[in-house]
Amino acid sequence: MIWNEKIECASRDFMNEIQSERLIATVKRVYHNIPYYRKKMQEKGLTPDDIKSVADLSKLPFTTKTDLRDSYPFGSFTVPMSEIVRIHASSGTTGRPTVVGYTRNDISMWSENVTRALCMAGVHQNDMVQIAYGYGLFTGGLGLHYGTENLGASVIPISGGNTKKQIQLMQDFGSTVLCCTPSYALYIAEALEEMNISPDSLKLRVGIFGAEPWSENMRKEIEAKLHIKAIDIYGLSEIVGPGVSCECEEQAGMHVNEDHFIPEIINPETLEPVAPGEVGELVFSTITKEGIPLLRYRTRDLTRLIYDKCKCGRTLVRMEKCKGRSDDMLIIRGVNVFPSQIESILLEMSETEPHYLLIIDREGTLDTLKVQVEVQEQFFSDEIKELQNLTKKIKHNLESTLGISVTVQLVEPKTIERTAGKAKRVIDNRQI
């Protein structure tokens, strides 16, 4: 089913018209309400009157995660707090989360987009949707929840973890749709194998997976192990959360809800738009959001856009699975981790120097993060307990900031490779 056929199958001209009208209004609101963005426009000699249609989009300055961080916590909100009904946040680069606020309209707009995504994935009113994304500050759980309710399907708001219970409810309630991270889907699949439960004894038929990068091979593995169709959903909390785009049953790129979020692809070096169809950094402008509208927000995700009409009938532009990042952000178990975060934590500790190496592995289906730290002379003790206390302290500091478990390994000084200028900080052994 296509939830909003008028929009999802609109002609390009009609879409441009909607986008232009909404963009013009958003630019005005941002200009008058967000001082840092007004300053950026003024520096380019721009006033809101210079933006007459979506064709003028590339004249506008960019918004970055740094802008959001610098205006922490609520400096990017364009409405009074009395109109904000919900706050979400994602992990940030220096321990400060990136905070987003939603008005009542934002929540219903977000729900509409998630509902469209669910329909793209082939979900309908009679489905039993098990939401195993985390509920809380993370947008995954509540985002899917509201979209599913809006569709009229039944929600099982089980949240993440507690795999045995997940499986029990799948059996007892007859869940037909599973929403979680792709790595957790594989984890559940392996738990089923261990418990000798055949996927055919379950009613699962669709999985909606996102919040971390996954490959076509991983899709094949999940589909083979769970006997379901695995659908990729994309989103980021800065833009709205999950449902910015989603695959349809053709599994041929994710349809962007571009009447709310205009996508562009830029060259991350020159910051100029790339030629149509070329890979570059994905940039979004939100054109209906009230709480925290963002113009030309740099996602740092690398992908390309496909403007052809899809076999499913939708004309919404599609984005390919993300091919990587234009910055050094890592996504480990759905959590955003920047090497610079780890560096600042180590710098804050007087005992350590910021020479470290991150080793990411995928053990079974779960990602593991090992942090190697060089033992410097000034904090070397010849007593094991002192070094173990130090290891524990580093582990504690890292875990409380990053929000994922970390193994800390002390290594000899100068064993972490230094290359000219920039040291190699990350070894990612995951086969994604």
Added chain:
Amino acid sequence: MIIKQLSVFLENKSGRLNEVSGLLAEAGINMSAFSIADTSDFGILRVIVSDPERALAILREKQFSASLTEVVCLICPNEPGALARALDILSNEGIQIEYMYAFSIEKSANIIIRPANVQKCINALNMHQMELMKASDLYKL
């Protein structure tokens, strides 16, 4: 009476100990006693050498994390019960021991002790007429 012991941080990688002993050999530095404390990820080599300061400089130059740690060397008769007597004294005097290791030479059993408080340990042993090895004698072994 205070002995300077060389302590070296070693990752659990094959060949690391050889490198340390090789560097000391090249410099003509003798080792008279050592022990290794190990964990799953790393070990700490604790060694009595003929020239601790020079050994430290050589290892640091080669990027090892190394330090000098103050220890004492207790000389016991090489006979049953000698260690028990010594430990009784330390225990009764409230001397905490971080770690210890031993080596014997003919009639004497020598125990390297790393106490929490070196001076307090020396005072207690002196008070009970226990024999301590002089640093200069130990380095010469």
